Amino acid sequence: MRRSAPLIPFALVLALSAQEAPVPVSPLQRKAVVETLAKALKAEYVFPEVAGTVGQTLQAKAAQGGYEGAGTAKDFAEALSKDLREQGKDGHFRVRFDPSFKSDSEEEKPPTKEEIAEARTESARRAFGIAKVEQLPGNVGYLEVLGFGPTEFVGPAFTAALSILSGTEALILDLRRNDGGDPESVAYLVSHFFVEGDTRHLNSIYNRPRNRTRQYWTSPTVGVHYTGPVYVLTSGRTFSGGEECAYDFQTQKRATLVGETTGGGANPGHGVALGHGFVAFVPTGRAINPVTQTNWEHVGVKPDVAVPAAEALKTAHTAILKDLLAKEKDAGARKRLETVLARVEKGEAEPVRYGR
Secondary structure (H helix, E strand, O other): OOOOOOHHHHHHHHHHHHHHOOOEOOHHHHHHHHHHHHHHHHHHOOOHHHHHHHHHHHHHHHHOOOOOOOOEHHHHHHHHHHHHHHHHOOOOOEEEEOOOOOOOOOOOOOOOHHHHHHHHHHHHHOHHHEEEEEEEOOOEEEEEEOOEOOHHHHHHHHHHHHHHOOOOOEEEEEOOOOOOEOHHHHHHHHHOOOOOOOOOEEEEEEEOOOOEEEEEEOOOOOOOOOOOOEEEEEOOOOOOHHHHHHHHHHHOOOOEEEEOOOOOOOOOEEEEEEEOOEEEEEEOEEEEOOOOOOOOOOOOOOOOEEOOHHHHHHHHHHHHHHHHHHHOOOHHHHHHHHHHHHHHHHOOOOOOOOOO
């Protein structure tokens, strides 16, 4: 049924007002939330020696009235997030106010059909994490990935995108706005960049609550294998699974990284209900790269070519064109590449002609 136009913005205003209305938090509620958070850290945080210290520090601050100025749920969540990150030195720590949150248990429970359908729809709305697939001047492929959703949803989209770009001379994978996701999907994407039959151990994740380590390998079932040169773009915003993707390419010596040092978050985890509508993301695991036997926590992934993130695409594209030009023997092809290179270096777009 079609609704009249004035009703829609009015409904949006009501929804936004409801979301932004400050929710008061009492001293007793703050105390209870901090105590629950300290217990959750002690039971699940991947580094138990850090968990105890951080929990005690937060409880001491609460007992001394350190959170009295955080009288609303939003302010209290932000204050806890800030203290967690400062004390724990872990970028994955965060607290939010979300009364609708359903406990995110470490126990493996099969999702319902409704949950699967909802997740698939949401993944599709996000274009399966793919922001752009493009053939750049000079026959250079460009793929921007914003995140890594469940493999069963995003995997076919990754393969389709790389199928489109399979005939390019080189490929640029843009992770500058990628904030992470499923490590299995990271491995699935990276799998496309090795020849068929070349199996690689890419990453392992140790999980403290389960006391077990899971390995992530390249998948033998991907339908496209891209063998050309690869450049990966990074920024300070690149985080978590986005960092792992860049780190996998770098440690396997499969790509040249261009851009900025990444955010430095290598400890995955899950949401924990703290009561009174508050939820904490508690890192329960840590990545262990099979090549370096460490990860990028705190330090980030350092690019091979360090440039500001805004200049990374131009830098990578220019490097590829220069390499293609150095290898090209045909005079006509060289002239075309020289023209493209000159435009890219000047930051000029290739002219589009619609007439015959």
